[in-house]
Amino acid sequence: MFQTRLNDxxxxxxxxxxxxxxxxxxQQVIHAMRYAVSGGKRLRAFLVVESAALxxxxxxxxxxxxxxxxxxxxxxxxxxxxxDDDDLRRGQPTVHVKWDQATAVLAGDALQxxxxxxxxxxxxxxxxxxxxxxxxxxxxxxxxxxxxYGQALDIAAETAAQPLNLDQIIELQAGKTGALIQWSxxxxxxxxxxxxxxLGAYAKALGLAFQIADDILDVEGDAAKAGKRLQKDAEAGKxxxxxxxxxxxxxxxxxxxxxxxxAALDIYGSQAQTLRDAARFVITRDx
Amino acid sequence: MFQTRLNDxxxxxxxxxxxxxxxxxxQQVIHAMRYAVSGGKRLRAFLVVESAALxxxxxxxxxxxxxxxxxxxxxxxxxxxxxDDDDLRRGQPTVHVKWDQATAVLAGDALQxxxxxxxxxxxxxxxxxxxxxxxxxxxxxxxxxxxxYGQALDIAAETAAQPLNLDQIIELQAGKTGALIQWSxxxxxxxxxxxxxxLGAYAKALGLAFQIADDILDVEGDAAKAGKRLQKDAEAGKxxxxxxxxxxxxxxxxxxxxxxxxAALDIYGSQAQTLRDAARFVITRDx
Numbered sequence: 001m002f003q004t005r006l007n008d009x010x011x012x013x014x015x016x017x018x019x020x021x022x023x024x025x026x027q028q029v030i031h032a033m034r035y036a037v038s039g040g041k042r043l044r045a046f047l048v049v050e051s052a053a054l055x056x057x058x059x060x061x062x063x064x065x066x067x068x069x070x071x072x073x074x075x076x077x078x079x080x081x082x083x084d085d086d087d088l089r090r091g092q093p094t095v096h097v098k099w100d101q102a103t104a105v106l107a108g109d110a111l112q113x114x115x116x117x118x119x120x121x122x123x124x125x126x127x128x129x130x131x132x133x134x135x136x137x138x139x140x141x142x143x144x145x146x147x148x149y150g151q152a153l154d155i156a157a158e159t160a161a162q163p164l165n166l167d168q169i170i171e172l173q174a175g176k177t178g179a180l181i182q183w184s185x186x187x188x189x190x191x192x193x194x195x196x197x198x199l200g201a202y203a204k205a206l207g208l209a210f211q212i213a214d215d216i217l218d219v220e221g222d223a224a225k226a227g228k229r230l231q232k233d234a235e236a237g238k239x240x241x242x243x244x245x246x247x248x249x250x251x252x253x254x255x256x257x258x259x260x261x262x263a264a265l266d267i268y269g270s271q272a273q274t275l276r277d278a279a280r281f282v283i284t285r286d287x
Numbered sequence: 288m289f290q291t292r293l294n295d296x297x298x299x300x301x302x303x304x305x306x307x308x309x310x311x312x313x314q315q316v317i318h319a320m321r322y323a324v325s326g327g328k329r330l331r332a333f334l335v336v337e338s339a340a341l342x343x344x345x346x347x348x349x350x351x352x353x354x355x356x357x358x359x360x361x362x363x364x365x366x367x368x369x370x371d372d373d374d375l376r377r378g379q380p381t382v383h384v385k386w387d388q389a390t391a392v393l394a395g396d397a398l399q400x401x402x403x404x405x406x407x408x409x410x411x412x413x414x415x416x417x418x419x420x421x422x423x424x425x426x427x428x429x430x431x432x433x434x435x436y437g438q439a440l441d442i443a444a445e446t447a448a449q450p451l452n453l454d455q456i457i458e459l460q461a462g463k464t465g466a467l468i469q470w471s472x473x474x475x476x477x478x479x480x481x482x483x484x485x486l487g488a489y490a491k492a493l494g495l496a497f498q499i500a501d502d503i504l505d506v507e508g509d510a511a512k513a514g515k516r517l518q519k520d521a522e523a524g525k526x527x528x529x530x531x532x533x534x535x536x537x538x539x540x541x542x543x544x545x546x547x548x549x550a551a552l553d554i555y556g557s558q559a560q561t562l563r564d565a566a567r568f569v570i571t572r573d574x
Contacts, residue, residue: 024432028439028443082387105369105370106438109399113430113435114426117422117423117430120407128414128418129414132418135404139404142400144316144401149316
C-alpha cells in the first residue's frame, strides 16, 4: 500500500538523520536541527528513494536525508518573523518560538550545510563526479536561481501594487517548491547515471500539482491535520491558484497535471508504479 | 610587495564573483548578495590562491570565490539584529540595514549555496572526487561542527553566568574563524592532491594569531579604518584574548603563533614566502 511505503521511507530517513546528527556536539543548535528535521510527510525523500529504486541505484538514503535537511532549513528560515512569521509547523512550535531567532538562523544555516555534506560524502556514491553533480544540481535547485528566487518573488509580491497573475504564480512556485521536488525525482537517475529527462518532466507536473493542492488545502483543509495555520494567503489578499482559477478550476488543473506526470513515466512501465502513486497522492493528501 | 599582491588577488576574486553573479536574475536578493561579497581584505581567498600557487594547482579562482561567498554569508547572518546586531560592516551599512532582514536572511542563504555551487562546478577541477572533497571539507569547516559551532558558543557566552576562560575562547575561535581560514590554506593542497597537513598546521597557528590580532584591534584600532564598530566586546563584558592575556601578553602570543605558522612551512622553502608574509600580515594589519 502506498501510504505504508511512504511511512516506511519517512521512518527510515528520519532514523538516518538522527544517526547523522548523533555525531554532532550536544548543543542547542543541534537540538534545534534535530527538531526541525523531524516529522513531515518526507515526500522529497520518498521521491529520491523511489527514483533510485527505479534504477536499482544505491546511495539513496544520504541523498534523501540531504534533501530533507535542505527542505527543513528553508522552512526554519521561512517561518522567521522577518519572513512569513509562522508560529506553528507540523503541529509544533516553530524553531524561533521554541528557542529563539538566533538559534533558528544558525540551525537553518547548519541544515543547509548538512545537506551538502551528505551529498558530497564518499558513502553516497563511489564516483566523485556523481557526488559533485548531486551537489551542483542541488545548489542550482535551492539557490538564488531556484528556491531562494521563488521565496524572494513571494516576499516581493507581499508589497507589490497588484496581485500576481497566473504566469507569475507559476514562476514563483517553480522556484519556491518546484525546483526541490524536481531535484528529488531526478536524484535517482543522477545516482544511476541515467537520463534525468523523463523524471524531470514527471516532477515538473507533479511539483505544480503539489502546489495547487497546497492552495486548495489552504482553503478546504483542516488546520489540525495540516499542523499549521491555514487561509493565510486569502487573509493577506495574496494571489493563489485558487484565487486565480477558482476552486473547481484549480482541482481540474491539478488532476490534469497528475495525468501528465503519470504519462511522463510511460517508458518505465510498471516499474514506476510507486512514483505514479506518489503523483496521485499529492492531490489527494489531507495534510 | 605583499600588500600589492594581496590587493591584486582581492580585485581578481571580486571581479570573478561579479562575473558569476552577473548570470543571476536582476533581483533585490542578488543585489544584496553582490553588495555583501564586495570589499574586505579577502584574506581567505588569498590563502586559497597562494596555497594553490605553491603547488601550481588550477581551479583556485572558483575555490577562492567560494570561500569569500561563504564568509560573506556568515557576516550577513551574524550582523542580523537577532545575532550580533551590527549596523556597519566594511564601512557600509549592513545588508539588513540597507535593505531589510528578510533580504539579509535570503541573501545569506543564497551565498552559502553559491559557495557549494562554485566548489562543485566542473570548471573547478577535472576530477569529480576533488570537487566532492572540496565540498565535504568546506561543509565540515563551516557547519555545526565548525563555524556555526563557534558562532553558537559565542551567542551562548553572551548569556552565560561567567566569562569564558582561555581554553573556551580558543575552542570558540577555532570554530568561528579558524576552521574557514584553515580550509582556505588547505584548499591548494586539496586542488593539487598533495598532503594537507603542513598547510593545516600553518593555518591553525595563523587563524589563532588572526583572532588575537582582531581582539587587539578591537581595543587599539581605528573604527574608521576597520569599517565597523569597535570595543563592542569590552562594552559587553565579553572575555577576549586581550581581557584574558592582557594587551602585551596577547601581542606576545600572536607573535609566537606567527613564528609557529612560518615554521610549519619550512618544508616548502622559499616557495612559501608569500604564505609566510601572509602570517606576518595578520598581526600587523590595521583593519
